[in-house]
Amino acid sequence: MSQTTNKYAVHCQSCSISRLCLPVMLAEAEVEHLDSIVQRSRPVRKGEHLYSANETFENVFAIRSGSLKSYTLSEDGIEQITGFHLPGEIVGLDAITDHQHPSFAKALETSSICAIPFEKLEVLARQMPGLQQQIFKVMSQEIREDQELMMLLNKKSADERLAAFLINLSQRFARRGLSSAVFHLTMTRSDIGNYLGLAVETVSRLFTKFQQKQLIKVQDKEVTILDIESLSDLAGTSCHFVAKK
Amino acid sequence: MSQTTNKYAVHCQSCSISRLCLPVMLAEAEVEHLDSIVQRSRPVRKGEHLYSANETFENVFAIRSGSLKSYTLSEDGIEQITGFHLPGEIVGLDAITDHQHPSFAKALETSSICAIPFEKLEVLARQMPGLQQQIFKVMSQEIREDQELMMLLNKKSADERLAAFLINLSQRFARRGLSSAVFHLTMTRSDIGNYLGLAVETVSRLFTKFQQKQLIKVQDKEVTILDIESLSDLAGTSCHFVAKK
DNA sequence: CGAGGGATTGAAGAATGTCAATTCGTGTGG
DNA sequence: CCACACGAATTGACATTCTTCAATCCCTCG
Numbered sequence: 001m002s003q004t005t006n007k008y009a010v011h012c013q014s015c016s017i018s019r020l021c022l023p024v025m026l027a028e029a030e031v032e033h034l035d036s037i038v039q040r041s042r043p044v045r046k047g048e049h050l051y052s053a054n055e056t057f058e059n060v061f062a063i064r065s066g067s068l069k070s071y072t073l074s075e076d077g078i079e080q081i082t083g084f085h086l087p088g089e090i091v092g093l094d095a096i097t098d099h100q101h102p103s104f105a106k107a108l109e110t111s112s113i114c115a116i117p118f119e120k121l122e123v124l125a126r127q128m129p130g131l132q133q134q135i136f137k138v139m140s141q142e143i144r145e146d147q148e149l150m151m152l153l154n155k156k157s158a159d160e161r162l163a164a165f166l167i168n169l170s171q172r173f174a175r176r177g178l179s180s181a182v183f184h185l186t187m188t189r190s191d192i193g194n195y196l197g198l199a200v201e202t203v204s205r206l207f208t209k210f211q212q213k214q215l216i217k218v219q220d221k222e223v224t225i226l227d228i229e230s231l232s233d234l235a236g237t238s239c240h241f242v243a244k245k
Numbered sequence: 246m247s248q249t250t251n252k253y254a255v256h257c258q259s260c261s262i263s264r265l266c267l268p269v270m271l272a273e274a275e276v277e278h279l280d281s282i283v284q285r286s287r288p289v290r291k292g293e294h295l296y297s298a299n300e301t302f303e304n305v306f307a308i309r310s311g312s313l314k315s316y317t318l319s320e321d322g323i324e325q326i327t328g329f330h331l332p333g334e335i336v337g338l339d340a341i342t343d344h345q346h347p348s349f350a351k352a353l354e355t356s357s358i359c360a361i362p363f364e365k366l367e368v369l370a371r372q373m374p375g376l377q378q379q380i381f382k383v384m385s386q387e388i389r390e391d392q393e394l395m396m397l398l399n400k401k402s403a404d405e406r407l408a409a410f411l412i413n414l415s416q417r418f419a420r421r422g423l424s425s426a427v428f429h430l431t432m433t434r435s436d437i438g439n440y441l442g443l444a445v446e447t448v449s450r451l452f453t454k455f456q457q458k459q460l461i462k463v464q465d466k467e468v469t470i471l472d473i474e475s476l477s478d479l480a481g482t483s484c485h486f487v488a489k490k
Numbered sequence: 491c492g493a494g495g496g497a498t499t500g501a502a503g504a505a506t507g508t509c510a511a512t513t514c515g516t517g518t519g520g
Numbered sequence: 521c522c523a524c525a526c527g528a529a530t531t532g533a534c535a536t537t538c539t540t541c542a543a544t545c546c547c548t549c550g
Contacts, residue, residue, distance in 0.1 A: 072396060075481050080396040094392060096385035103392065123376065126371045133367065137385040140341035146391035147339060147348065150318060151325040153398045154442035158506070189529060197399035199507050204530055220515085221530090236320050403538070434497060449498055465497090465547085470533050 006113070010064065017176060020063050022116075022138070025130035033124060034131065038062075050105040050113060055131040057095035059115040063087050066111020067186045068240070071105045071194075076147050081195040082146075084108070084187060086159025086172050090160075108186040153197050161196045161234035162206045166216065170225055181228070185221045219226040253285040256307065262421065263335030266307050266422075267361075267383070270375035271349060278369060279376065281309075283362040295350040302340035304360040308332050311356020312431045317348045317438075325392075326440040329353070329432060331417055331435070353431035369462070385401050398442050407451045408439045408480035411461065415470055430466045431459070 012023050012035040022084055023031045026167075036229040039059070051071060055176050068085040068165070082103060085091050085119035089093065094192055125132035152164055193203040210216045218225040225231060248289045248314045257268050257280040259461040284304070288311070289295055295306055298318060308330055315336055316326040327348060330336050340346040341363065370377035397409055419425035430437070460476050462469040470476060 003249055042472070072392060074396060074400065080392075080400055082392045082395055094389045097382045097389060102389055122374070126374065126377060129371065131311055131545095132371060132377070135381070136367070136384070137342045139381070140338055142344060143384065143387050143391065144339045144347055146388065146395065147317060147325075147327045149320060149395060150327055150391065150398065153395065154439075155319065155323055155325055188527090194399075198366070199455065200529080201508085201531080202506060208530080406494080422544085433495095446499080447538060453498075 008042065008237075010040065010112075011035050011128075012038060015064065017088040020175065022090070022131065022134050025134050026128065028213040029129075030128050030130065033128070037117060037120040037124065039117070040064075041113070041115065044111050045111055046107050046109050048107050050107065051101050052104050053101055055101045057092065057099045057101055058117060058119075060090050060092040060118050060121065062114040062115055062116060063089050063091070063103070064112040065146065066113075067108045067189060068105050069108055069187060069195075070103050070105045079194060081191055084169075084191075084195070087176055093139055093142060109189075136202060158196075158198050158202050158206060160210075160235055161198065162210070163215075163231050165192065165196055166223065166225065167228075167232055167235045170220065170228070180225070182222070182224045185223060224230075253287065255285065255357075256280050257283060260309060262309065262333040265420065267335070267376065267379050269380050271373065273374075275375065278373070282362060282369065284362070285309075286358070286360065286401045289356050289358055289469060290353040291352055291354050293352050295352065296340075296346050297349050298346055300346045302337065302344045302346055303362060303364075305335055305337040305340075305363050305366065306350070307335050307359040307361060309357040309359055311358075312442075313350050313356060314353055314432060314436060315348050315350045320453040324439060326436055327415075329436075331423055336370045338384055341457070346393065353436075403441075403443050403447050403451060405453075405480055406443065407437075407448065407455070408460075408476050410441055410472075411468065411470065412477055412480045415473070425470070427467070430468060455485050 003040075012018050012021075012031050012123045013028070015023075017022070018024070018031070023034060024044065032069070050068060063085055065087050067082050067087075068084050068091060068138065069082040070085065070091055071079050071096075073079055084092075084104075087206075091105050092101065094103055121131075125135055152161055169183065169185075171179070182200050189203045190200045192198075193200045198206075205217075207218050211218055213230075215225075215227045215234075217226055257263050257266075257276050258273070260266070263269070263276070264358075268279060271279065276379075295313060310332050313330040313336060314326050315328050315330065315431075316324050322355060328336075330350075336350050337346065339348055366376075366380070370380055397406055401409065414428065414430075415425045418428050432440075434448045434452075435445045438445045439444075440446070452461075452463050455476075456463055458475075460470075460472045462471055462477070
């Protein structure tokens with residue numbers, strides 16, 4: 001066992017978010033196998049990169065605590081945030097294709113990360129049907145979420161985008177046993193705008209607008225959802241045409 | 246062997262686009278195994294659905310010839326096209342997560358399709374490392390492409406989007422041994438607009454604009470790329486700020 | 491030959507971006 | 521411990537791209 005493994009030992013067996021992570025479908029003995037290939041190192045601090053574009057792909061990463069953003073850089077150096085990631089989620093899956101990371105992953109706060117050597121994971125997956133299934137599911141889920149995001153960016157107004165974003169975060173926090181009503185944004189307004197395809201100023205204006213409409217309360221990075229109903233309506237059902245009348 | 250398998254028998258071993266499809270990394274004997282679980286049925290005709298949202302997920306589908314579009318419907322019934330698919334590509338991967346299709350796949354022209362029972366594929370993948378790897382790669386690739394599309398929708402102007410779309414199509418045709426300069430659009434202008442997050446009118450205007458600039462030649466559904474250089478520049482490097490000056 | 495969807499083109503309007511100024515908050519260094 | 525500096529956030533005024541609406545044309549397919 002490596003030193004790093006000892007030092008930051010939190011085993012999958014006792015990990016609080018294992019039910020959201022790869023071990024979900026595994027028997028106890030299987031979890032031990034998985035655990036044995038997982039590498040844990042010192043926490044990644046805010047602003048540090050977990051991986052960068054063009055780096056060789058070796059591991060996928062499971063988030064144990066904290067939060068990350070992943071993003072790509074276009075040829076002209078423009079940052080495009082492709083996702084925010086919470087505990088239990090797996091990042092780095094976009095690198096499998098050609099063994100090189102196409103994107104960056106950066107910590108939004110100090111975060112604990114499990115590195116999982118992908119080649120070993122593949123081998124294990126062949127022996128453990130449940131693990132293979134779970135990997136497929138996680139990847140499938142990501143494809144689906146990206147599609148939903150596309151829908152959001154393509155068809156929805158600025159109001160709808162931000163509402164959907166907040167609802168989405170709320171639900172994800174809830175699944176992790178945190179409050180769905182009050183939560184902390186670890187990303188900047190600029191990050192949110194970048195992710196949603198909006199100017200920072202627009203995001204800022206919307207926050208105040210939502211606050212005036214008593215949908216949410218915002219104090220710096222602390223968001224309180226006051227009217228989840230209306231916010232959901234805004235996020236989901238209303239469309240350009242209807243909204244206008 | 247089922248009747249359908251006989252009737253439309255084109256085996257993976259002799260399939261012209263197998264190098265773009267799942268068999269890529271397999272030994273000949275392995276391809277035979279894969280081939281034995283693949284189901285081929287009568288071609289899907291233009292406008293017919295390969296699968297629809299909420300249907301139970303059983304197969305992923307490989308496209309042998311023709312083209313498809315996949316799309317989702319929002320709660321308010323708005324169509325959002327999430328991709329156009331060419332021979333060699335696999336569709337239905339977004340359904341693995343919860344055994345239900347979240348999206349629709351519709352033929353844009355008469356298309357030959359291979360249905361691959363996913364449960365059988367999973368079993369096979371455990372026995373054939375190369376197959377498992379290829380499935381992972383295909384899924385990873387899709388995640389990556391969705392991210393690129395997000396970048397496109399989020400950060401690029403209408404001109405850049407259409408240019409990128411045309412370049413992308415051109416490259417994909419080229420990989421399939423077709424002309425990268427002259428090709429046929431099987432989707433409508435409306436489809437293109439939907440996919441790129443633009444109004445049909447905008448797409449139409451851009452086609453004429455590109456034509457005036459001698460970048461392309463368009464005659465109905467037939468596109469000829471005249472100046473791939475400039476078009477690539479437009480698609481990739483130029484950014485809002487620079488372009489404005 | 492007629493009908494209907496697809497495509498094109500023009501004119502006007504709206505949503506959002508851009509620019510600019512100010513405030514706020516936080517972390518750093520003296 | 522305070523002052524400063526710098527990035528983040530907010531707010532206002534203006535600019536612009538793209539959408540929306542409307543009319544017309546075209547092509548295909550019954």
